[in-house]
Structure formats: structure tokens, C-alpha cells
Amino acid sequence: MSTTDRRDPTTATGGPDGDRRLIARRRALLGPAYRLFYSEPVHVVRGEGVWLYDPDGNRYLDAYNNVACVGHSHPRVVDAIARQAAVLNTHTRYLHETVLDYAERLLGHFPRALGHVMFTCTGSEANDLALRAARVFTGGTGFVVTENAYHGVTLALAGMSPSLGMQQLSRDVRVVPAPFRDDTGARFAGDVAVAVEDLAAAGVRPAGLIVDTIFSSDGVIPDPRGFLRPAVETIRRAGGLFIADEVQPGFGRTGTHMWGFERHEIVPDIVTLGKPMGNGHPVAGLVAKPEVLAAFGEQMRYFNTFGGNPVSCAAGLAVLDIIAEERLLGRVEATGRVLRAGLEEIAARRGGLGEIRAAGLFVGVDVTADAGGRAPERAAHIVDALRRRRVLVGAAGRDGSVLKIRPPLVFDEEHAGRLLEALDGVLSEMPG
DSSP states (O other), X not given: OOTBOOOOTTOOOOHHHHXXXXXXXXXXXXXXXXXXXXSSOOOOOEEEBTEEEOTTSBEEEESSOOSSTTXXXXXXXXXXXXXXXTTOOOOTTSOOHHHHHHHHHHHTTSOTTOOEEEEESSHHHHHHHHHHHHHHHHSOOEEEEETTOOOOSSHHHHTTOGGGOGGGOOTTEEEEOOSOSSSHHHHHHHHHHHHHHHHHHTTOOEEEEEEETTOTTTTOOOOSTXXXXXXXXXXXXXXXXXXXXXXXXXXXXXXXXXXXXXXGTOOOSEEEEOGGGGTTSSOEEEEEOHHHHHXXXXXXXXXXXXXXXXXXHHHHHHHHHHHHHTTHHHHHHHHHHHHHHHHHHHHHHHOSEEEEEEETTEEEEEEBOXXXXXXXXXXXXXHHHHHHTTEEOEEESTTSOEEEEOOOTTOOHHHHHHHHHHHHHHHHHSOO
């Protein structure tokens, strides 16, 4: 298939002039708070597998969007959604088998101690529900998060997502450094202990430690395996819970395991999931130890109008089928090894790249300046230059100097080769 296969006849806004009009219309209608990727935004009209297409039929290799985890517009997911939508779509206050079938299948991928699942429509809702459950169970209100964490967009979660702006953090939240350093486990646990002491000094009882288990917004920190365990033990000794935010690392992203927390040989008290569970359909959820949710259920009822609706659950079942039948975990691990090796070879030959941290198809690549320091401007330049070569990646880390590579799980060695070729070309053209 060529890079200019077909023009979408329903779209008449392609080309630079059309995109400028679209950007102006977007600003007029959606207001100033939204942001677009890339200095030259990408206008997409169609997706298929690892590819996104613009109005002129040009295709872009998507090495960034984890939400469509089994590939854009996967026919199995599309068919499951369409068939169920043609029959029934309503909420969980009626009896229906599909939500139970999905709950049973999903829980089968978790440790036995995590025995209950509650459904929401978004990862933000799932994390918000986790905060509520943790507060009820522990009697505390304080939370510990990492310095560039992102956990969602509700009022409560924006207050514990430093990546959205430190000025809006809640008073019962304490921020700890991301665990980049040597002796990571002990140091991270020590930082959590200091944060707990600071909460106590302010008269705040801890409710929990919540981390994205691959620290994606902090710059991608997958290793060493097991380094999270001492911090989890620390928060539990203080009376708090451990909440594993699996919105990004979950559903086989790391290759060796279904969930990021498994790489650290720990069992969280609560696990939160996001839209990858439905390949982009608005379904998310919370998996927890029954004793945690027992206290929550005794004090209040839970109601989410369309969390766990039959169409969302049909999409979720299809995703689990695809992960199993297409053996995606093994494919992710194999492709991830090829991608990492290629990145390391380019870094050694070209320079300008620092440490490469990876687990499966989740990769963080430090971009360095000439003197060896971090270089957010160079990272932004690389991201935009790759976009011009029709390869899409992102940036992460506190200063945006980490290339963030996180493609759909169906990304294979051929696609990795295309990304590596494009990156090598970009670096060859960069001064210094």
C-alpha cells in the first residue's frame, strides 16, 4: 500500500490552507485550553492497525497512541461493538450477562486477591473512584505522587497530577522525585517515608500512594524490576493503600506481563484501568481487593450511568480475545527487543541520545545536549522532524526531554525498522 493510497471523499479540508482553517475553527469553537500535538498538527481522518491517514491518503506510522492498543479500527472490536449496539445498550442497574462475562474474564488476568471489578467510562473516573475507596477504607485523605505524574482530569485528580501544573496541587498531596537514581528502590521508599512524615506533621493521615507503574509521564522508568516493593511496604506500614495506575502500562504493554505491577512482584490494593481495555471505546475500570470495596459499599452506593454498559463490555471482551489469539504479549516482547537494540545502536553511532529505558513496547529515550545535559528543545525538534517524516512519537519527562515511544501492540519488526530509519535520518541532519 503506497503512502498516498486514497483520498477520503468526505473530507474537503486537506492541505495547508484547509488545516489552517480547521485550526482556526477549532480555536473558535473549543476555546483556549486544548492543545494539539506537533508544531505542524496532523489532520487524521482514518486509522488502520498502526497507521493513521490524512485527508490526502498519506499514512503516518503511529508509534505513540496506546489507547487503540490492538490497533486502530481492529475489525474484531468494530464488529463486537456494532453487533451489541444493534441489540442493546443500557446501564448496570439492569441484569445483563455481558458485564458479568467480561468481569469474569478480566479478573482472570489478575491475582486472586484482587477479586472485584467496578466499571467506569474513563481512566479519570476510575482513578477518582480509587481515591474515594481508599479514603473510606483508610480513614485518611493524604496521597503521595511522583513529581511529573498524570492521573486524570477531574478536580481531585488534577490536584494530584503535577504534570498539569504544580500550582493546582491539593493540600493533602505530597510530591516525591521520580525514581531515576541508583539504589532506586531504597531511595524511592525513603522519599515516600519523608512524604508520609510531612503529611503527619500537617495533621493529615495517608490514604495511599498512587503511581503509574511505568512512570510514563516522569520519563518512562521500568527498571530495575522489583524496585517498587519497598515503597509499597512503606505506605502500607503508614496505614495507606497502594494504587497501581495501569492506564498506560496495562494490557500487555510491557510484553512479559499483562500488568506493569507484575514486573515488581507486588499485588496492589487497587488497580485502575483506562480506555485501552476497549481499544478506545469509552470503558475503564477499577479492580480491587474485596475488603477495600466492602467498606466503600457499606457507606455509599455506586452509580455510573454507562460504566459497564453491554457495548463497552463487548469491546472489552474482543480486546482480551485479540490479545490471546494474536499472542500479543510475546510479539510485544520480541518487537520491543528489536526496537531497543536499534535505538541503542543509533545512540552509539550518532550521539545526541542518552539512556534508553524500555519494557516491551514502552520506551523512553533521553535526548542530550552537546555537553551531556538534557535538551528539551532538541527533543521537540526530533519529535517534529519525525512527524515530517510521517512517524509519530511524543515527549515526556519534567522538561520534555525524553522521547516517548508507545505504539499499538500490533506494531511489529517492520514498523520498528521504519521508525529507526526515520530517527537515524533525523539525527543525521541535526547540528551537533
